[in-house]
Amino acid sequence: MQNISVIGAGTMGNGIAHVFAQKGFTVNLIDTQAAQLEKAIKTITTNLDRQIAKGALTEADKNTTLQAITPHTDLAAGVAKADLIVEAATENVELKLNIFRQLDQLAPQDTILATNTSSISITRIASVTKRPQDVIGLHFMNPVPVMKLVEIINGYATSETVTKKMTALTEQLGKTPCVVNDYPGFIANRILMPMINEAIYSLYEGVAGVREIDTVMKLGMAHPMGPLQLTDFIGLDVCLYILRVLHDGFGNPKYAPCPLLVNMVTAGYLGAKSGEGFYTYTPGSKDLIVSPRFTS
Secondary structure: OOEEEEEOOOHHHHHHHHHHHHOOOEEEEEOOOHHHHHHHHHHHHHHHHHHHHOOOOOHHHHHHHHHOEEEEOOHHHHHOOOOEEEEOOOOOHHHHHHHHHHHHHHOOOOOEEEEOOOOOOHHHHHOOOOOHHHEEEEEEOOOOOOOOEEEEEEOOOOOHHHHHHHHHHHHHOOOEEEEEEOOOOOOHHHHHHHHHHHHHHHHHOOOOOHHHHHHHHHHHHOOOOOHHHHHHHHOHHHHHHHHHHHHHHHOOHHHOOOHHHHHHHHHOOOEHHHOEOOEEOOOOOOOOEEOHHHOO
């Protein structure tokens, strides 16, 4: 397995492309927007420069990695010779189903089709193809070049051979694979999102403030980042989407998203990417400042 196609040049896609290319794979990075591809290559270059500054990489390694990545806006051309395709498009069910319908027609018959979804059913995605046995979830963690975990999710029909290949490949990338089955939220988000939701409920009900909630979890439970800061990092809209997947999938009220989260997303306060969530974010500043909405 040598030729990897990555669909989607956003945060996750460029990170996945970076990791594969750095490990010696040939990577086709595919996006409908040429500007997004250009931005992705710049991001990868910046991240490689950061590795050089830390002494983890040489300039020659950087050049070899960048030369291994070919950007494409044409899906057919980008997947024509792929041994593995990793879809990392926006977390939208219909978008992903449409991509996999196309991949089923365009990709070679022996290509493994993987999705980086963090919550959407692998079985559902596989159902729109004629090769469900070759469809699997590869849920990388953000930031991909740094985080070691890859959650490997078996769909209902995923073959054992495909699972074994993806487990070995993940280890080849220097990552730690964890194989799980296809139920709402898998494992990572099934456990993480209720914790995040409970942190937001604790703020909503006035039990404690933003900084206090995050400090308790960082110092008391050794979390590197508090749950409210993590929500800002992930994106409040993404967290709300995943909670709704859990709530709809299980029909259990314990997964119902906090009204405060719903209101913040509706109002456009999405976290770091919008400039404000539970904290405020100023370009170029690393100061962690609680949003004035939660300091009165």
